[in-house]
Amino acid sequence: MKKVNNNELEFKDGLDDVYVAGGKKQLPKRESASARRPGEALKFDFAESSRKKAATTSKPTTDSPAAMSAAPADGKTTNPVGARKSWKLPGAKPIDYATVDGTQLLLQQKHMHLGILLMIIAMLCFGMVMIFSASMNVGMYSQNNPFFYIKRQYMATMLGLVVMFVVANIDIRAFNRAIWVKLYYIGTLGLLFLVLIPGIGTYYNGQRRWLKIPFMSNTTFQPSEIAKVGVPFVLAFYFSRLQKIREQGGLTLNGSWKQRWFDGLVDVVIPVAIVLSWCALISMQSHMSAVFIMLLLTFVLLLAMRLPWRSWLFGGTELTCALLAFLLMVLLARPFLPANFTRRWDHLTKRLEIFRVQNKEADEEAKVSVKSDVDTYHSTQAFIAIAGGGLTGVGLGQGKQKLNYLPEGHNDYIFSNIVEELGFIGGVFVLGMFVVFFLIGCSIVTRTVGIFPRLISLGYIFLLTIQGILSIAVNVGVIPPTGISLPFFSFGGTSNVFFLFAAGCILSISKFAVRPSLAKRQEIMQVEAEIKQKYRDKGVRV
Numbered sequence: 001m002k003k004v005n006n007n008e009l010e011f012k013d014g015l016d017d018v019y020v021a022g023g024k025k026q027l028p029k030r031e032s033a034s035a036r037r038p039g040e041a042l043k044f045d046f047a048e049s050s051r052k053k054a055a056t057t058s059k060p061t062t063d064s065p066a067a068m069s070a071a072p073a074d075g076k077t078t079n080p081v082g083a084r085k086s087w088k089l090p091g092a093k094p095i096d097y098a099t100v101d102g103t104q105l106l107l108q109q110k111h112m113h114l115g116i117l118l119m120i121i122a123m124l125c126f127g128m129v130m131i132f133s134a135s136m137n138v139g140m141y142s143q144n145n146p147f148f149y150i151k152r153q154y155m156a157t158m159l160g161l162v163v164m165f166v167v168a169n170i171d172i173r174a175f176n177r178a179i180w181v182k183l184y185y186i187g188t189l190g191l192l193f194l195v196l197i198p199g200i201g202t203y204y205n206g207q208r209r210w211l212k213i214p215f216m217s218n219t220t221f222q223p224s225e226i227a228k229v230g231v232p233f234v235l236a237f238y239f240s241r242l243q244k245i246r247e248q249g250g251l252t253l254n255g256s257w258k259q260r261w262f263d264g265l266v267d268v269v270i271p272v273a274i275v276l277s278w279c280a281l282i283s284m285q286s287h288m289s290a291v292f293i294m295l296l297l298t299f300v301l302l303l304a305m306r307l308p309w310r311s312w313l314f315g316g317t318e319l320t321c322a323l324l325a326f327l328l329m330v331l332l333a334r335p336f337l338p339a340n341f342t343r344r345w346d347h348l349t350k351r352l353e354i355f356r357v358q359n360k361e362a363d364e365e366a367k368v369s370v371k372s373d374v375d376t377y378h379s380t381q382a383f384i385a386i387a388g389g390g391l392t393g394v395g396l397g398q399g400k401q402k403l404n405y406l407p408e409g410h411n412d413y414i415f416s417n418i419v420e421e422l423g424f425i426g427g428v429f430v431l432g433m434f435v436v437f438f439l440i441g442c443s444i445v446t447r448t449v450g451i452f453p454r455l456i457s458l459g460y461i462f463l464l465t466i467q468g469i470l471s472i473a474v475n476v477g478v479i480p481p482t483g484i485s486l487p488f489f490s491f492g493g494t495s496n497v498f499f500l501f502a503a504g505c506i507l508s509i510s511k512f513a514v515r516p517s518l519a520k521r522q523e524i525m526q527v528e529a530e531i532k533q534k535y536r537d538k539g540v541r542v
Helices: 051-055 065-070 114-143 148-168 178-195 223-247 256-283 288-304 309-336 339-358 364-369 377-389 414-446 451-476 493-512 518-537
Strands: 008-010 043-045 201-204 207-212
Touching: 114 148, 114 414, 114 493, 148 493, 178 207, 178 223, 178 256, 223 256, 223 288, 223 451, 223 493, 256 288, 256 309, 288 451, 377 414, 377 451, 414 451, 414 493, 451 493
Parallel strands: none
Antiparallel strands: 008 043, 201 207
16 A cells, blocks of 8 residues: 555555556456556545545644645645645655554565465476486486486476566466467467478477477477467467457347357357367377367367357357368378378377277287287386386385386386386375366466456466376376376476476466455455554544
8 A cells, every 4th residue: 555645545455356566457346447557556535535525524724634744845734635636745755554553464466376386396396206216227228327317307397497487477468469379379380380391390209299499409399289388378369359359349240140150150160270270280290199188178268268058059060060071071082192191190090999909898800900019018018017016116216117118107107107116105196286286276267357367377277287187097098098298297398398388377377367365355355444444543534
């Protein structure tokens, strides 16, 4: 609270949809957002509110607290209590009433959510320990250095933490601009296209999904990770802009049927088409797990928008017709397509067949047609590691499957190593960390103000949680084997940087775009009442 005029007190209030202090936008019930410029504080003009009452009473004496505060240096009394016009001493700095007789003012600048921050740090630290345990033998065998992988992960994690804290201290709503979204969307499309160009995209394990980072030897990244992080960002901007246009009376057509079909187009078809443009290029990289996560994330964000059932019905019909037309076109053109194009889709059917074989649901002919001793090797070794862990595990660093038995034991299958060394208890603990992370994140989402930050926070919370659950599901054989890393645990420097960027966006929203909790609002109301009472005692009408 600051005293900006002799009879006017400025309260940085958090009672409604408010962002407090430091130039944040205020959205109280008493004023609309359009009535006040961003950064302008909410003001309770006591002189204005008491004008009628003061008009019927006598003017205060010159020795009253209010009159003394209003008197200029030459002793002339001007602007008495109740006057409409207020003034501030020339060159005088506002007085900061941070405390009033020992009562600390709670209406301060918000801070990032401590719970979500501690969960991220805890998962990072736990993940670093397990990466070192799972990778030291592989590093010694392939690089003659047991610290090879942990050093690279440490450097990437430090970079990711810097990115996280920088993003956390920037109001994410500043990026709710068309120029930022267009640059992100077009840039991601360009990177996904570059991966498909021979000589530019990098092969690893028979797949071309990576790009080399310039001026950094042997350091690569997956543009599909950028696309996954970009889904909430792009759709949040789209729906926030869509709501703004509708509030201004736009996107209306004559005729109810035309309006319903048009609403289905803009509510469902266009946002799904935006994501599918990325998914089409990612599917050509045979990275179907990323496609599945992006489509699932899109569906969750559409649910969060609470679209009317007519939009789902008509938009779903339009989308189904478009997809059927596309599939028919592909089937008709398949004989004329190059072999490399059709071979990319064989990867998906092979994974599904492996899933049938490993769960013993295929017949004998299918088992013969699939080289189960080779194709199911990853899953079999992961099952052996999980079964060998028992209840409490064999001990940290004492796992056997990481001795070149379990491929990618420090990456996609790190959960199997965790269960082998820490047992069933360790596996449940890891799963519980993601559940707690999700619950804390939901508490942030429910108090987030505005479509843009709400969809971003929900999208990133869901992305990190669902990717962790799907990675665990692959390790235990619940879903077909595919390359899904465990966020904050698996080795992968650039992917961890993108995950920490998403975490920074969540922290930024928890700092700048949430309303106070119910207990906090009650405490603020109590302190505000105490402050007003003390100014009443000093002669200022409140």
